[in-house]
Amino acid sequence: MAAAGRVARIVIDSALPQLDHLFDYGVPDTLDADVHPGVRVKVPLRTGARMVSGYVVEVLPREQIDFEGELTPIDQVVSTARVLTPAVWALARKLADRSAGTANDILRFAVPPRSVRVEKAWLTAQEAAQEAGREAHASASARPSVAPIGGYGDGLLESAIAAGERVALRTTPGVVRTPEGEWVGQWAVTLAGAAVACWASGRTAIIAVPDYRDLDQLAATLVALAPADAVVRVDGRQTDSERYKAFLGALSGPRIVIGSQSAVYAPADDLGLLIVWNDGDPLHAARQAPYIHTRDAALVRQEQQGGALVLAGRIRSVEAQRLVELGWLRAVDPERAVWPKVILSANQTAEEPVARAARIPSVAWRTARAALEGDEKTAAGPVLIQVARPGYAPQIACAKCGQAARCNRCTGPLGQRRAGSVPSCGWCGALATNWHCDHCEHDRFRLVTLGSGRTAEELGRAFPGVRVIVADGEHPVQSVPDARAIVVATRGAEPVAAGGYRAVLLLDGERMLARETLGVAEDCLRWWTNAAGLAAPGAPTVLVGVSGGLARDFATGRVAEFAHAELADRRALHFPPAVRLASIAGAPDVVDAAVAAVDPALLIDVLGPATVDDATVRAILRFEYAKGQDVATAVRGAIVRNASKRRKAPAGKTGFRPAPTLRVQFDDPDII
């Protein structure tokens, strides 16, 4: 049956950890011409009738296969498109191995679902291009002349990229107008310039960004710098066919691939540059198993495939700092230290009656008023107000005893969606009509936390006649014109202002810092720095109500020193990224078995298991980077054993077997 003695090694599309290895299938004569590494196939598994899909990973002569048994033949080749490239396969395998996950979980993310129409059109175009010869293909996207990348010394960044260096890059603040009249952050011009330089030399450049708004800025910048067919955009908002079209575009080689997390997995046999923008942003942490961080995927890919690696940001993440101190990354800072003008202000309410009514601190109010009115030197323009939370009043409390109001149904926080509305639950959305305090029975409430909507309302009263624009997750605003306006934005959702903001007020710094997570200081520094970077040259940024070392580092732009000190703290406490963590959650006996599977000699210690809820516990393993692979292998063994072992059905019930739950996550950023 298996003709020509050829054997295909195939990765099966299955979520089961025990099937996460290559299976050998015979290549029948009829399919011999179509079976190549990377094609999608259908193969029988266990029984002839049950077909599963998979990808061919490699094709070998029968003699080189260890498998002794009789080989089942491949049933069909789904399409001749070789969608799983060897480099992407190697990356998926390595990332799965080091996170105790399955390669399939990564491939589902890396290779989009097939869209037949899109694929047929692509295959036809590929054939036509091949017949027309190479020249026709190359001239379709004439390489543009490449402008030098400014701000880093003559050709410094270009030569680092050409040499395939690994770089921790700090970008300069400010906003720039594209030739098409769009305003984008200076960072986008720097990164796009680097990508175009790489692409012009005939290699693919990938830029992975945390947020689709960053993506829009990059795309707008690239319009003037590269031909449209050289740029491939991948993001979560695309339909399946759009995604597949973009994917096949990247597969057709050298391209500039820009996208959210999944861009880091884009096919590129000729990878010249891999950029992760704002690598410290929590949006780079995958929310699906095996929870691979974009930065980690980029680091592994660069190691496997070569090319330059750039972790870029206005600040430096603690993880990047670790790699700099290790000598793995070279720190590249702007030639001239440009830092926005930052004013630290106490959270003292203004004496002016209107500002007092709006509860705006004095310095902040005066700064905003000056910017909105303008003077001889500067025309009036937009003012950015950064707040911590969207909505109107995310939390209300009893007006009499002060107890926080909770939902009767789910105990979620009660808040107010707009002025005068009935309170509703922030978790389940239930309306609390006729609310009364369950502590003192009082029936009036007051607003505790203020969202962007409420802040906007107060500012509107404080500055009558000035347009107020709200920008948050619910009301996304990409850009605002160069005109008098108050722009109230939640952190991370700030629009770009044409010409830059005349003033930036960071109102809720104290509240942002109150979050109890390990990375809170870095997050705040990044949110503030990114907002301050949207200011016009020389325009003031006021940080309200925060003092101490972090505020001073922000005011003076000591971001490398901040990262260094933060890393030193983590070392002292044995917290990541000084060490690595793996969390193991599930039923108590399952977690115990998984922890027991790891040789204690590999670990620094085990925290827990601690109770999560009545059926679940969680243990945390701490270990050194050098032990990571061994820990992952041991944990993976436990996962496979657990998955193939059936657990007893609950008494009485037959046939129903609950899936044994075991959730493993390496390097969870919000674990502590």
Add this chain to the structure above:
DNA sequence: AGCACGCCGACT
């Protein structure tokens, strides 16, 4: 996940 194999209780 499916699905077959396999080793102990009540049936023509």
Add this chain to the structure above:
DNA sequence: GTCGGCGTGCTC
């Protein structure tokens, strides 16, 4: 003596 229960283990 066999039919069939579902616990156990494998899938090229």
